Amino acid sequence: MSITLSAVNLKKNYNDVAAVRGINLEIKQGECFGILGPNGAGKSTLLKMIYGQAIPTSGDLFVLGLNTRDQMTEIKARIGVVPQDDGLDTDFSALENLKLFATYFNMEKNSAEARAEHLLHEMKLADHQHMHVEALSGGMKRRLVIARSLLHEPQMLILDEPTTGLDPQARLWIWNYFEKLKVQKKTIIITTHYMEEAEKLCDRIAIVDQGVVLDVGTGPELIKKYIGTEVIELEVEDQKNYWTSKIKNLDIEFQEFESKLFVFFASIDQRQNFLQHIQNAHYLIRAANLNDVFLKVAGYQIRGEA
Ligand SMILES: Nc1ncnc2c1ncn2[C@@H]1O[C@H](COP(=O)(O)OP(=O)(O)OP(=O)(O)O)[C@@H](O)[C@H]1O
Numbered sequence: 001m002s003i004t005l006s007a008v009n010l011k012k013n014y015n016d017v018a019a020v021r022g023i024n025l026e027i028k029q030g031e032c033f034g035i036l037g038p039n040g041a042g043k044s045t046l047l048k049m050i051y052g053q054a055i056p057t058s059g060d061l062f063v064l065g066l067n068t069r070d071q072m073t074e075i076k077a078r079i080g081v082v083p084q085d086d087g088l089d090t091d092f093s094a095l096e097n098l099k100l101f102a103t104y105f106n107m108e109k110n111s112a113e114a115r116a117e118h119l120l121h122e123m124k125l126a127d128h129q130h131m132h133v134e135a136l137s138g139g140m141k142r143r144l145v146i147a148r149s150l151l152h153e154p155q156m157l158i159l160d161e162p163t164t165g166l167d168p169q170a171r172l173w174i175w176n177y178f179e180k181l182k183v184q185k186k187t188i189i190i191t192t193h194y195m196e197e198a199e200k201l202c203d204r205i206a207i208v209d210q211g212v213v214l215d216v217g218t219g220p221e222l223i224k225k226y227i228g229t230e231v232i233e234l235e236v237e238d239q240k241n242y243w244t245s246k247i248k249n250l251d252i253e254f255q256e257f258e259s260k261l262f263v264f265f266a267s268i269d270q271r272q273n274f275l276q277h278i279q280n281a282h283y284l285i286r287a288a289n290l291n292d293v294f295l296k297v298a299g300y301q302i303r304g305e306a
Pocket residue numbers: 014017018019037038039040041042043044045046084
């Protein structure tokens with residue numbers, strides 16, 4: 001598969017804030033590539049450099065074989081963008097928003113209108129096409145922005161938290177829609193705070209924090225590497241100190257999370273041994289998932305709190 005995006009020591013400073021601090025990345029043609037990271041990690045800044053809303057401070061960034069430094073117009077014509085903030089024009093209806101956007105791509109009027117109507121239908125917005133954007137629900141707005149990103153039939157999609165704020169049904173429906181775009185071999189770059197979304201859609205995932213890529217791999221690779229196959233969630237309540245020192249003595253890996261300890265095992269023997277020690281405790285055994293990886297790699301503290 002050919003490389004369709006490459007970032008080389010890419011950096012972005014906003015005055016004295018280093019939002020992206022040297023990212024190296026290669027994304028393949030037709031791949032669905034996920035970017036995970038806590039609030040403020042630099043995900044949106046990275047995407048903004050890809051779609052030309054932020055200019056890199058240094059480093060190189062090539063998109064679809066074109067240099068973002070001087071070929072941004074060509075890049076913009078070939079990528080579809082769902083920004084984190086919708087950027088819809090609230091003075092206009094859903095359909096008018098799409099028609100207005102089509103003018104930026106010099107689309108012929110009749111074909112733009114036909115394409116807009118088709119996409120509104122696809123996004124289940126046909127009945128709301130004449131409604132003012134202000135009157136649409138959050139989920140409808142998000143679907144409208146997805147329709148907008150597809151207007152000019154882009155080769156690559158840049159999706160910044162496309163399903164944030166949607167109800168579970170709408171999210172499932174949109175995932176299903178993205179699966180169809182994957183079948184069409186469109187390259188998709190997506191950020192999300194929903195680990196399930198990343199696990200379901202993404203061929204590979206980068207974990208980003210404080211402006212750098214901490215690791216890249218497929219979901220199963222990352223889970224195997226950092227966690228293993230299983231996690232035991234041990235409920236410790238007011239006996240946290242007792243349990244943490246006990247598990248440390250057994251030389252077993254664990255993470256504290258509120259009143260629970262998440263325990264991971266290097267071997268089946270270690271797991272069996274641990275089960276002997278917790279016979280009378282409250283615990284749950286479950287499959288390891290990407291959430292465990294994220295919490296382990298990017299840490300448990302909430303960003304923005306002291
Ligand atoms: N226009 C800007 N001016 C100044 N600082 C900015 C600007 N945009 C982003 N930042 C800062 O850059 C850092 C990275 O922000 P960014 O929006 O890229 O994070 P993010 O990973 O997308 O976070 P979230 O998950 O909350 O969307 C943060 O410290 C943020 O405050």
